[in-house]
Every structure is written in structure tokens, then in C-alpha cells.
Amino acid sequence: MILTLALRNLFHDRIRLGVTLVGILFAVVLVAVQLGLYAGTSKMIISMVHQAKGELWIVPYGADSFEGSGVLTGSERHAALSTPGVARAIPIVASFSKWQRPQGGEQLCVIVGVDAADGGLVPWNIVAGSTEALKLPDAVAIDRTYYKDLGVTGLNSTAEVRGSRVRVTALTHGIRSFTTTPYIFTTLNRGRSILKLPPDAATFYLIQLQEGADQGVVQAALAKRLPDVEVITKAEMKRRSIAHWLFGTGAGAALIGGAILGVLVGTVIVAQTLYSSTKDHLNEFATLRALGSSSGYIHKVILAQAALSAILGYVLGMSIAMTVVAISVDTSFPIIMTPQLAFGLFVLTLVMCAASATGAIMKVMKLDPAMVFNR
Amino acid sequence: MSMQPIVNVRDIVKELGQGAGKVRALKGVSMSLNPGELTLLMGPSGSGKTTLLSILGCILSPTEGSITIAGEDTEGLSPEGLADLRRRHVGFVFQSYNLFPTLNALENVRLALDVRGERYADTVIKAETALREVGLANRLRSFPGNMSGGEQQRVAVARALAIRPSVILADEPTAALDSENGHAVMELLSDIAKDESRAVLAVTHDPRTHAYADRIIRIEDGKIIDDERRLTSGDNVTRYDLKRKRKLHA
Incomplete structure (x- = not known):
């Protein structure tokens, strides 16, 4: 009733x-x-952090997001690889740059340089081209959502990023950034070159652990060996990114x-x-x-x-x-x-x-x- | 007829309002309601009949005095305790029927059973039985808005009857009805009062109701001034004569 x-x-x-x-x-x-x-x-x-395959991240002190990091010198990689429990230390470069449209004008973008063969971070949701095609000269991968912003029409479109010629060899769908600045995937060395970074430089190292290794123990050991940088978990990296972009802004x-x-x-x-x-x-x-x-x-x-x-x-x-x-x-x-x-x-x-x-x-x-x- | 009263009130005083506006509505009322009797409570406006009805129905608590219903003392009961007592022992029939306009006749009666926590199937059977008893077997699914005043009051009587209460309290049950329906409702209450496990009290100032009364209590200025039992043989004859006369006129 x-x-x-x-x-x-x-x-x-x-x-x-x-x-x-x-x-x-x-x-x-x-x-x-x-x-x-x-x-x-x-x-x-957090999409980039989420897709990256690594339990721990070595980041410059105070790094607050994937795009907003400083630069690591390269010596960290050797120290990391010699730490018990570490299987791989995969370098990534990621930083803002300027994409020059073929028709004229510029678009702020984020260059993500990482070697797919390292198995750390590769473009996902590829709808045309392939990650293999990124090995071709000047190759980059972009997301279809940003055609208009980048002034391109599809595969094989060309443009320049800070004076370096680039050619679209792979297309993704749905890889977007909070800041609306397109992510431009390329190889590690091409990324360093575009961003004018030294040959061994990286903005992050993705740490993959040996099987059976204790994450906490490895993190503590890395932190001890690398006192001038931070060694954080994937979850912490996500938290920092959200805190920076959602709450910092x-x-x-x-x-x-x-x-x-x-x-x-x-x-x-x-x-x-x-x-x-x-x-x-x-x-x-x-x-x-x-x-x-x-x-x-x-x-x-x-x-x-x-x-x-x-x-x-x-x-x-x-x-x-x-x-x-x-x-x-x-x-x-x-x-x-x-x-x-x-x-x-x-x-x-x-x-x-x-x-x-x-x-x-x-x-x-x-x-x-x-x-x-x-x- | 058992003479063990169902409702017993002793030296009831009820003060209403506060401070300078305080009014003594009842000034030491004692009375009892016996099973198998239809009692009329009569008196002018402001005499205290509604206040007494509210106290008899455990809706108001007296300022002083005691009241027992079906042997249960109400003293010190919380509002929830009084509600529980009403739920188990008291059926109400209101002047304006107080039916739920959004519920049909069956649902209106079922509601009184549902508040007692009875099972759905039981509420349906008991509500149908009660509506049949008041002659509304063919109006189970009718909504109050589609029923005459007399029918609505019969639904209200069925609602009171369905819970098989110890006492039925009716507030001016004929006031909103025409003569024919008024007599029909009083006849119904009179029949219900014949059940010797139950007492019926009706507050009224309608002289047409006298013929149905077993007893008439008059109240004035918060005091009972007259308590007349009419079940003498002579009165009985008069009463049935009156009923027969009415039927002849109809």
C-alpha cells in the first residue's frame, strides 16, 4: 500500500x-x-601514463605531468639498469613544441619520442599506417581528431616541427590531450632531435621489473641510487598529472x-x-x-x-x-x-x-x- | 449483554491552548462505553464533544484523569503507543469521510489493515468482506470522486469495521448526508453495534439519529449533564415504530 x-x-x-x-x-x-x-x-x-608499460617512473625532481617534465641527463638509465630487480629502463622524451602547418601558421603540440621496440609506450588505436612505419625517415603518428589543427589531410601529409620536416605515417583515433594540444608520436632519437635535446637525454625512464621483484623494494633502491631525481609509481604519476591539470588549473x-x-x-x-x-x-x-x-x-x-x-x-x-x-x-x-x-x-x-x-x-x-x- | 465496559474514562480534564488563551474543554468527565450499544454523544457547539471523542479515540491525551480501552490503560503512553492502541482497538468514521481520493474503495479499506502490518492477501479478503457487509460489493474499484456521499460514508464505515475494532467512534456521521443516506448510515452503525464485542459511539446533533440510539449522553460546557439509556421496552417499541414509519414513507 x-x-x-x-x-x-x-x-x-x-x-x-x-x-x-x-x-x-x-x-x-x-x-x-x-x-x-x-x-x-x-x-x-592520464592516457599516456596509463598506456605506458612500466611499474615505476624515474622523473626529474618535481615533475608534475607527462607533458611538463624537465630533462634527465641519461646517466640515470645506467644506474637504474644496475639496480637489482630492474629488467628494463625505457627512455621517453615528451615536451611541448610547435607544429608549423603546411598552409602557414603554428600549432602547439606535444612531441612524444619513444622506440616502439622497447615495449614501453607505443601509439594505440592505430587506424591507418603502423608503428613500424614510424621507423621511416621523418615519420610521425598523429590523431585524426587534430587534422584541422595540424593542417593535414591524412597519411603522407607533411609539415615541419621546429624546423624539422615530418611526415604522417600512422594515424590513431581517440588519443587526445586535455590541453587540446595534439600528441605527435615519433621515435626516441627523432624526438630528441626535434626537441633539440642531447643524444642521451630523456624526460622519463619507464622501469619494468624483473619477474618476482618487489616493487617497493626496487623503488626504494632506485631512490637511494638516484637522489637527484624522483622514482614514483605509475599511480603516483597519474595522481600528479590529474592534480596538475585538473586542480592546478x-x-x-x-x-x-x-x-x-x-x-x-x-x-x-x-x-x-x-x-x-x-x-x-x-x-x-x-x-x-x-x-x-x-x-x-x-x-x-x-x-x-x-x-x-x-x-x-x-x-x-x-x-x-x-x-x-x-x-x-x-x-x-x-x-x-x-x-x-x-x-x-x-x-x-x-x-x-x-x-x-x-x-x-x-x-x-x-x-x-x-x-x-x-x- | 456483557456489562464489562470496553471504554472507561474517569475524571477526565482537558485543557487546550496555553497561557491566557488556555481553555478547560473538559471538566471532570467520567463515562464508559459498553459492548453491544450504540451511544450518541450530543451537545451544542463548543460543549467539548469533539475533544472527548479525540480522547476516547486516543488521539489526544487528557490533562488529568484516566482512560482504559479494552482493558489497556493509556496513561503515560507516547504518541506512538497511542497510535498502536488506535491501530488495534479503535475504528473511526469521520464527518467528511476522510477517504483517500487517489485510492479506490477497496484500497481505502485495505489501507487501514495495511497500517496494522497485515499481509496483502489478508487485507484484500478482509476489505472485500467489510465492503460487502456495508452493501458495496459492486463498488470495490470505484474511486471516492465517483461515489455518492452515502456510499463514501459506507466505505468509511467499512474501513472502520474491517479492523474488527473494540470501539467505533463516529464524528457527525450523518452531517454531510441527505436524510435517506443519513438513515442508511445510522442503520448500519446500529447493526454494527449489535455485535457484543464492540461499542459504537457517534457524536451528533442530528435529531434523526435518536431513533437508533441505545443510549444518549448529553454534554454541555465540558461536563456530562445527562446519560439516558433507552433500552427500556417502551422506548424500544417507539424506536422500531419510528423506523417502520420511515420505511413506509420511503
């Missing part, structure tokens, strides 16, 4: 139900887009702030409509109380109304949010909706609606059942 009563109360006033659902829908879409953007940008920010705070705003606005709208619905049905709740219902029974009716509103609003809101997600797939800022995020959003919607019911429940708690005789 609780569900029946809640459902009938809800649908009794369809205009109010509409307002409630719009409130929840608004909150769900806003929170889904904001958190989806947060998830999408986080994924973009304020973008993350804006996204989370937007999500909180969505929840607040949704809560206020639902609370207002639920309170007004409860007020309209006050005499019925007083009758219920006179019939001997416990206050818990009445609270359940109100909470069931809130939960039903939450479910309806969530379904409608997520339908719209998923459309927005689909539209955003090929944009510079894709919105991600994972099953975990969708479930979390559902729980958040339920909590939001339950919190909204507080006012209505407080109103009912003050109810005098004797009012049933005053009509």
Missing part, C-alpha cells in the same frame, strides 16, 4: 510531478555532464563545482515540490495517523514518493545525458559515462531525493491527528 499511495499521490497532481521531474532531470543531466567531463578529462590526462574545481551546483538546485526543487505535495495531502496523512499508522509508515510513504521521483527523474535525465555523451564522443572534450558513474549517479539521485524529503517529513512530524475532526 505504501508504494501504491506514494505513486497515486505523485501522479495526482501531474503539473507538480512535471516540475519535480524537471528538477531531478536538470540535476541528473548537469551532474552527469560535469562528472562525465571530469572522468573524460581525467582519462585524457582550476578546471577540476569548476567541473566538481558545477556538479555540486546541479545537486543543490535539484535538491531545492525536489524539496520544494515534495513539501508542497505533502502539505496538500496533510489531511490524508492526519487520517493515516488517526487510523493508527506509525510515524514510520508515513515517513515511508513520503520517502517512497521521493524514491519514485528519483527513479523517474533519473531515467529521463540519463536518457538526455547519454545523448550528450554520444554527441561528445568525437569532440575535444569527450564525456564519459561508465557503469560505475551511472550507478553512482543513481545513488546520488536517490540520496538527493531522500534529503529533499526531510522538510516534508518534518512537517508531518508536527502533524496533529486531531485535525481530522476539524474539516
